[in-house]
Amino acid sequence: GADVIEPDLISTKDGILIASHYPNLALNTDVASRPEFASRKREDWQVDGETQTGWFAHDFTLAEIKTLGVVTTDPERAQQYNGKFRIVTVQEVIDLVKAESTRLGRSIAVYPETKNPSYHRDLGLPLEDKLIAAIQSANWNSSSAPVFVQSFEPGSLKEMRAKGLNVRMVQLID
Numbered sequence: 001g002a003d004v005i006e007p008d009l010i011s012t013k014d015g016i017l018i019a020s021h022y023p024n025l026a027l028n029t030d031v032a033s034r035p036e037f038a039s040r041k042r043e044d045w046q047v048d049g050e051t052q053t054g055w056f057a058h059d060f061t062l063a064e065i066k067t068l069g070v071v072t073t074d075p076e077r078a079q080q081y082n083g084k085f086r087i088v089t090v091q092e093v094i095d096l097v098k099a100e101s102t103r104l105g106r107s108i109a110v111y112p113e114t115k116n117p118s119y120h121r122d123l124g125l126p127l128e129d130k131l132i133a134a135i136q137s138a139n140w141n142s143s144s145a146p147v148f149v150q151s152f153e154p155g156s157l158k159e160m161r162a163k164g165l166n167v168r169m170v171q172l173i174d
Helices: 035-040 090-104 117-122 128-137 154-162
Strands: 008-011 017-019 042-047 050-054 148-151 168-171
Touching: 017 090, 017 128, 090 128, 117 154, 128 154, 148 154, 154 168
Parallel strands: 148 168
Antiparallel strands: 008 017, 042 050
């Protein structure tokens, strides 16, 4: 029954956009319980001025991330689904939205956020071109498309507009 799906987008090591609010996979996956990834733990890593310890998406390929189980970040929410689902890509979100819009006979919008765009740019994994490509591939690059691109960083939005992205954009403020 959703009218809109709102994924935060971050990048994997191989430049694939995934839907995750956190670049630090320790916050929303079971990566800490996976011995094969123990050596990738980073201590005192900076994400947009915040010091964090954990495992970061930019150190993992999509194939590796797809082996991780998603866990809820809110201890007050139901825990029975922890580990049963995987992080999805922006393309999987688009495919789901298109399929469900067709099945239901109504439009479902996508409201992606470029999450931590400066952080990703500094890592050599900019988000903007990948998001533009996904939107263009979906044939959604128009102001009437069911897409609203959002960001806290105006530079990210301005870059996408300058590169020809024509969807509606939303500047988030803190």
